[in-house]
Amino acid sequence: MSSIPVSVVIVDDQNLVRHGIRSLLELADIRVVGEASDGAAALDVIAATTPDVVLLDLRMPRYDGLWTLENLQLRELDVPVLVLTTFNDDTLVLEALRYGAEGYLLKDVTLEQLKTAVHTLAAGGTLIAPSITDRLLRAIRSEPSPFDARVPAVDLTARELEVLRLVAEGLNNREIAGALHLAEGTVKNHVSTILLKLGARDRTNAVLRALHEGLLR
Structure with missing residues (x-):
């Protein structure tokens, strides 16, 4: 088919x-x-x-x-x-x-x-x-952050940072799971946690906040 x-x-x-x-x-x-x-x-x-x-x-x-x-x-x-x-x-x-x-x-x-x-x-x-x-x-990092400063952005675990970097590269959950040898459901949970910790409404917003905070190099 x-x-x-x-x-x-x-x-x-x-x-x-x-x-x-x-x-x-x-x-x-x-x-x-x-x-x-x-x-x-x-x-x-x-x-x-x-x-x-x-x-x-x-x-x-x-x-x-x-x-x-x-x-x-x-x-x-x-x-x-x-x-x-x-x-x-x-x-x-x-x-x-x-x-x-x-x-x-x-x-x-x-x-x-x-x-x-x-x-x-x-x-x-x-x-x-x-x-x-x-x-x-440079423009992102030099301007005032548009994100809620009350939401901590520095408490991501090493695994969450790995997932976030792959999100920034454009990978979907299935591709991230394959790259990190994880279950797709586990990756989905990590992404949900990342969004919560960064106070982001979606994956794109999470990447923008991470760039502001210097979490992505």
Whole structure:
């Protein structure tokens, strides 16, 4: 029996860009189940189609990518978001990650890179490590922390730090379990504990906090 293709929704204000991405994804056996030209339309399409991954542009008229990310959370539409944009801007990267994006790629990526990214997010992984440059790390560490200072971030065990580093590399629970020779359920428990200790709402937020605290080198 063949596996079910990963499904995506493309959100971009340019028709030609959406059609081009659709054509490329279809070559990679990824199913495009919807398109939208701004954030307001995207919310309705995502709610109606429940895709595995959303490909989201940041710069759009009216309701942009950051608005879309924020309102996905408000409407409790739990879907991984891969930001796909032409803007290599540190501030935009940080804001997108803080608003819940699980990955960030520029539009000059190859089809293979895009395919890998979509499958990584669909499997529960992230694309934090490849997307964070040295200058972005410096920006994260030099600015005031947006996280609750009352939540301790220094009491992670050695095993939890190992798991967190692999989360930052984009591995999902199954891949982490294989890398560390643990049961997948054990990894899931470790991730839950890490989120609790770091006061993070999700894996991406946990990695951002860990970067702020200097836990990831």
